[in-house]
Amino acid sequence: MKKVRLTTIMVMAFISLSxxxxxxxxxxxxxxxxxxTEEDHSKMNHDNSxxxxxxxxxxxxxxxxxxxxxxxxxxxxxxxxxxxxxxxKAKELGATLATSLGKLDISKYTDAQQSxxxxxxxxxxxxxxxxxxxxxxxxxxHFKVLSKDVTDMVAITGTQVKLYEQFCPMYDGGTAWLxxxxxxxxxxxxxxxxxxxxxxxxxx
Amino acid sequence: MKIVKxxxxxLLVGFVGxxxxxxxxxxxxxxxxxxxxxxxxxxxxxSALLQESCYDCHSNNTEYPWYNKVxxxxxxxxxxxxxxxxxxxxxxxxxxxxRRKNSKLRSIISQIEEDKMPLDSYTLxxxxxxxxxxxxxxxIDYMTALKDSLE
Numbered sequence: 001m002k003k004v005r006l007t008t009i010m011v012m013a014f015i016s017l018s019x020x021x022x023x024x025x026x027x028x029x030x031x032x033x034x035x036x037t038e039e040d041h042s043k044m045n046h047d048n049s050x051x052x053x054x055x056x057x058x059x060x061x062x063x064x065x066x067x068x069x070x071x072x073x074x075x076x077x078x079x080x081x082x083x084x085x086x087x088x089k090a091k092e093l094g095a096t097l098a099t100s101l102g103k104l105d106i107s108k109y110t111d112a113q114q115s116x117x118x119x120x121x122x123x124x125x126x127x128x129x130x131x132x133x134x135x136x137x138x139x140x141x142h143f144k145v146l147s148k149d150v151t152d153m154v155a156i157t158g159t160q161v162k163l164y165e166q167f168c169p170m171y172d173g174g175t176a177w178l179x180x181x182x183x184x185x186x187x188x189x190x191x192x193x194x195x196x197x198x199x200x201x202x203x204x
Numbered sequence: 205m206k207i208v209k210x211x212x213x214x215l216l217v218g219f220v221g222x223x224x225x226x227x228x229x230x231x232x233x234x235x236x237x238x239x240x241x242x243x244x245x246x247x248x249x250x251s252a253l254l255q256e257s258c259y260d261c262h263s264n265n266t267e268y269p270w271y272n273k274v275x276x277x278x279x280x281x282x283x284x285x286x287x288x289x290x291x292x293x294x295x296x297x298x299x300x301x302x303r304r305k306n307s308k309l310r311s312i313i314s315q316i317e318e319d320k321m322p323l324d325s326y327t328l329x330x331x332x333x334x335x336x337x338x339x340x341x342x343x344i345d346y347m348t349a350l351k352d353s354l355e
Contacts, residue, residue, distance in 0.1 A: 119301045126307065141314060145307055 068157035070100045075150050076180060078131065082143060082187035083194070087136040094131030094139070101125045104153075113156050124149035140171075140188050147177040154178070154203060162204055168197040176200065222275040230285045232264040238298035239263075250346050254294070257322050257333040261288030263295045269329065284323075302354050309351040316340050316347075 074097040081090040101124050106117045127146040131139045151165065167176045171188040179185070184197045235242065241251045260266045266285055272278050292308055300308060315321040316335065327334045335343070 119303055123301075123303045123307050126304075141310075145310065149303070 067100070067104045068153060069160050071097070071104060071150065071153070072159065072161075072163075072178075074100045075146070075178070078128075078143070079177060079179065079187045080185075082136070082140060083185045083190055085136065085190035087139065090136065090139050091132050091134075094128045094133075098125050098128035098132060101128060109156065117153065117156060120149050120153050124153070143177070143187060144172060144175045147175075151176070151178060159203060162202065164199045165201040165203060166197050167200040170196055178203075219275075225275060227272075227275075227278040227282050229268070230264060230266040230282075230289075231268075232295075236264075236295050238296050240294040240297035243298045244350065246346070250342060253335065253339050253343060257335055257339075259294060260330075260333075261285050261326070262292050264289070264293070265295075284326075306351060306354050309347050309354070313344050313347050313351070316343055 074093065078090060078093040078097055081093050101121050104117065104121055106114045109117060124146055127142040127149065130142045131146070134142065154163065161180055164179045164182050165176055166179055166184055167174065168186055168188055170193070171186075175188060177187055182199060184195050184199075186194055186196045189196055237243075240246070241254065246254070261284055266281075268281075272281055292311070297305070312321075317340070322330075322333050322335070
């Protein structure tokens with residue numbers, strides 16, 4: 001009898017421990033994913049340091065900010081995936097964009113600009129994260145607001161290349177996006193209405 | 205037969221065992237000044253709807269059902285509530301910038317329009333949280349007006 005009771009207690013202890021472990025494992029998972037992004041960062045840093053001089057040169061050429069340009073590049077890649085109706089790729093690129101948004105160096109801006117940029121980034125990251133886990137219809141909904149965020153960012157950070165703000169009057173009561181090309185390729189409709197829209201502003 | 209008994213015993217013991225694992229309860233006595241309903245001075249009928257259908261997971265105070273006393277249900281709920289609050293916490297409304305409010309309102313509208321919220325798994329038991337078509341229309345109109353006032 002004594003032996004039975006002992007076994008029962010041991011089994012109970014074992015099971016509650018493993019249950020707790022399961023719970024911890026979950027939290028650990030999220031830490032792990034953070035660690036992976038961390039690693040990605042350092043990888044990218046490595047890449048930078050390998051081509052250190054090039055980066056310096058480039059930075060001088062465009063008056064500093066390499067980071068906002070990375071954000072723009074990731075944004076354009078995402079836009080192209082939506083133009084191509086590619087849900088899976090847009091998911092991937094949404095995650096990439098969320099990472100680069102999180103890394104924007106705002107230290108050289110004025111206090112007012114910094115708080116504006118922080119606000120923009122916080123919002124944009126959320127949209128980019130949603131894009132990384134949604135179907136294409138939702139990706140496009142989030143891309144609309146994301147485009148506004150990125151446009152507002154450019155108003156502060158400036159841009160190294162000429163940008164075209166394009167506008168589609170049909171999508172959700174009229175919706176804008178940014179492109180590096182003058183030619184219209186509509187990210188909100190993709191192949192359904194590839195050329196719907198017009199250039200409404202050029203940003204230098 | 206013996207093996208069935210042993211398995212049943214292990215399951216039972218396991219079930220009892222996990223009841224001893226503590227959970228954090230999402231509960232608060234005070235409604236902060238930053239609360240959505242306070243800040244926007246939301247009319248009674250709409251605040252009742254939001255409190256009934258949204259606040260359990262999107263605020264700092266959950267009205268727990270009795271089965272929250274039972275594991276593993278409590279973990280499941282804890283996860284959902286955490287996720288819900290990360291996405292949108294009505295209690296912290298005034299802390300969001302206008303840009304973020306605008307984004308949140310857009311999401312509220314589209315989630316309700318598409319019947320994504322309240323979650324089916326929630327309304328399955330919380331029958332009171334189910335929004336009728338009229339309820340949805342009232343909420344969507346209200347959120348849309350609020351969103352337009354921001355822009």
